[in-house]
Amino acid sequence: MRKKRKGAACVPSCEYYQALMSRLLDGDLTAEEQAAAQEHIRSCPDCARVWDAFCQMGEAIRGEAMVEPPPALARGVMDRVAAHSRPAPAPIPVQSHRLRSWKKLAAAACFVVLVAAGAVTGVFGRDARTTGGGNTASYLPEAKSETAYVHLPEDAGGSAETVRTADPADSAPGAGSALSGAADSAPLENNSAAAPQMAPEAEGTEEEAVEAPEEGIMAIMEPPQAAADSVPLALPVQGADGSDAGLIADTAALRALLTGEALDGPLPEPDYTLSLDGETCFFAGDGDGGLLWWRGGDTAPTRSPASLADLEALFLD
Amino acid sequence: MTREEERLVILQVLAGDASRFEVLVRAYEKGVYNLALRMLKNEQDALDASQEAFFRAWRALEDFRGDSKFSVWLYRMTSNICLDMLRRASRRPEASLTDEEGGEADLPDPAADPHRALERREVRRAIREGLDRLEPEFRQVLLLREMDGLTYDEIGQVTGLEPGTVKSRIFRARRKLAAILTERGNFFAPEPSNEEEKEGGGVRAQL
Numbered sequence A: 001m002r003k004k005r006k007g008a009a010c011v012p013s014c015e016y017y018q019a020l021m022s023r024l025l026d027g028d029l030t031a032e033e034q035a036a037a038q039e040h041i042r043s044c045p046d047c048a049r050v051w052d053a054f055c056q057m058g059e060a061i062r063g064e065a066m067v068e069p070p071p072a073l074a075r076g077v078m079d080r081v082a083a084h085s086r087p088a089p090a091p092i093p094v095q096s097h098r099l100r101s102w103k104k105l106a107a108a109a110c111f112v113v114l115v116a117a118g119a120v121t122g123v124f125g126r127d128a129r130t131t132g133g134g135n136t137a138s139y140l141p142e143a144k145s146e147t148a149y150v151h152l153p154e155d156a157g158g159s160a161e162t163v164r165t166a167d168p169a170d171s172a173p174g175a176g177s178a179l180s181g182a183a184d185s186a187p188l189e190n191n192s193a194a195a196p197q198m199a200p201e202a203e204g205t206e207e208e209a210v211e212a213p214e215e216g217i218m219a220i221m222e223p224p225q226a227a228a229d230s231v232p233l234a235l236p237v238q239g240a241d242g243s244d245a246g247l248i249a250d251t252a253a254l255r256a257l258l259t260g261e262a263l264d265g266p267l268p269e270p271d272y273t274l275s276l277d278g279e280t281c282f283f284a285g286d287g288d289g290g291l292l293w294w295r296g297g298d299t300a301p302t303r304s305p306a307s308l309a310d311l312e313a314l315f316l317d
Numbered sequence B: 001m002t003r004e005e006e007r008l009v010i011l012q013v014l015a016g017d018a019s020r021f022e023v024l025v026r027a028y029e030k031g032v033y034n035l036a037l038r039m040l041k042n043e044q045d046a047l048d049a050s051q052e053a054f055f056r057a058w059r060a061l062e063d064f065r066g067d068s069k070f071s072v073w074l075y076r077m078t079s080n081i082c083l084d085m086l087r088r089a090s091r092r093p094e095a096s097l098t099d100e101e102g103g104e105a106d107l108p109d110p111a112a113d114p115h116r117a118l119e120r121r122e123v124r125r126a127i128r129e130g131l132d133r134l135e136p137e138f139r140q141v142l143l144l145r146e147m148d149g150l151t152y153d154e155i156g157q158v159t160g161l162e163p164g165t166v167k168s169r170i171f172r173a174r175r176k177l178a179a180i181l182t183e184r185g186n187f188f189a190p191e192p193s194n195e196e197e198k199e200g201g202g203v204r205a206q207l
Helices: A014-025 A031-043 A045-063 A071-084 A101-121 A126-145 A194-211 A225-229 A251-257 A308-313 B003-014 B018-040 B043-059 B070-091 B097-106 B120-133 B136-146 B152-159 B163-184 B192-204
Strands: A235-239 A244-248 A272-276 A279-285 A290-295 A302-307
Touching: A014 A031, A014 A045, A014 B163, A031 A045, A045 B120, A045 B136, A045 B163, A071 B018, A071 B043, A251 A272, A251 A302, A251 A308, A279 A308, A290 A308, A302 A308, B003 B018, B003 B070, B018 B043, B018 B070, B018 B136, B043 B070, B070 B136, B070 B152, B120 B136, B120 B163, B136 B152, B136 B163, B152 B163
Parallel strands: none
Antiparallel strands: A235 A244, A235 A272, A272 A279, A279 A290, A290 A302
C-alpha cells in the first residue's frame, strides 16, 4: 500500500519527510515512519518550520466555524422535489411535505380498518391470528365494506382522534397511544365512497397485519413499500394543534365545499388542514357556524356556502 | 442520524414518499452548503450548488448503493457541481479564479502590518486568505480532510481520485499554502523555535 523510499541508498530528501509530516497529521503513518518523521523534524530547522505551518493551518481550518445554511436551501430543494415527484396514480395524491406524516397515518388507519373488520367477522382475533393467519384474504370483501373507526371529538377544536383496534391485548402497551385502545364501538357509518379506495391499500397491508400483530401498531407505522407507494385511502385531516383530526373519504363532497365568496379579511387560524390534489387547504369556523376556507399561498379566506358542521359531517366516523 | 435511520429514510423516499427526503436535506445541508461555500466563495453560488446537489441526489437516489456513507456520496455530487461551476466561471474573462492578483487589492495586506508577530486570529485570517488563493482542487482536498475530517479513502470517493493521489494532493496543498503564507508576509518568523512553542506546541505534543 505505502510506497516507501526509505530503503533507498541515498538519504531521503526534506520533501520526503515533509510528505511524511503531512500524512502524520492525517494519522496515516506506521510507527516506524512516525519515528523517522519525528527524528527529522527535531534535526532539521527548515522542516520544523514547515511542520509548524502544517499544524497551524490544520488548527486554523478546524477552528473555522461552519456557516449556517440559509433556510431557502431546504425549502428550494423540497419545492423542486415536490414539483418533480411522479404524480400519484390515484385521485387523491398526498404530496405536500408539510403533511408528510399523513401517508403513514393513512397506512396505519388502513391497518385499523382491517383489524376492525376482523373484529366484526371474528377473523382477527388473537387465536385466529396465531393459528391460521393465512386465510385472511378471503375476508377482504368484508374489510372493504367497513370503514375506519375514527372518533372525532365533539368539540371542533381538532384534538387527536382515537382510532380503536379490535383487541387491546394486541397492542403493545403504550405504543401509539392515538391508535391503540379497546374496541368498544361498532362501525358507525358505512361510507361507500371509501370502499373502492381502500381495497388496494388493504391488500398491501394485509400481510403486515397478519405477520406482525404482536408488535402492535408501531410496527405498522412504517408502511411496507407497497403501501407507501400506493395512494392514501382517504384524506387525512389535521386539527388546529397539528394533531390528526380524522379522515375524509368523500372528496367529491369536500370539493363541493370549496366555493363561495372571497373575503377581504386576514386569514384566521385554521381549525382543519388537509392536502387535496397536492395543495394544502385550510378550514376555519367563522365563530358563527359558517365555514371559511383558503389554500396555501392565499392571503384572504373564502366564505363557503356550507357550514363548519357540513365539513365535519364528512369525517369518517 | 445513524446509518440505519438514514437507510430507512432512503428506503421511504425510494418507496415514493418524496417528502421524507427533507430529513436527509436537513441532516446534511450544513456540510454540503459549507463545502460549496468553501469551493465557490460566494453565498448565492453556494446556495445554488447545494440545491442542485440535493436535487441530483434525490433523482439518483436509486443509484446510491450504501457502500459509502451517504454524506460522502452527497459531497461528491456537491464537489462535482462546484467544480463544473468553477470551470465554467474560469472560461469567462472576469472569472474570480483567474483574478487572483487583482482580487488581492480587496484583501488586507499582512505585509503592511507594522507588527511582525501575528496574533492567532490574524494567523487564521492569513490562512483563510491563503486558502482562497489555492487552486480549487487543492483547497477542496485539504478542507475535506481538515474541516470535514474525511479519510483519504472517503476523499477519494468524493473527488474520484485514487487514495494515493489524495494523499499526495493534500501534501501538495499544505506545501502550497505554506508557501503562499511565507511569500505573503511574515507568517514564519525567523525564530521558528519560539513560534513552534507558542503556536504549534499543542499539536507537536502528538509526536
